[in-house]
Amino acid sequence: MKRIKTLDFIAILLITGGITLLDFDNLSFQDNLNAYIQLTFGALVMIYVLYRRGQASRKDS
Secondary structure (H helix, E strand, O other), X not given: OOOOOHHHHHHHHHHHHHHHHOOOOOOOOOOOHHXXXXXXXXXXXHHHHXXXXXXXXXXHO
């Protein structure tokens, strides 16, 4: 079974929390600022994790 690393888990938590806080009836930026911030940071952390995995797999080959 594959281990989930700390950054992976943090990205999952941020994205999940952002989606949970999002008010789907009113998607304006001002009313959902915290949700959008969490979604943005979660996406950035996930992009960083995927980039690092790609670099590691290239190094192994």
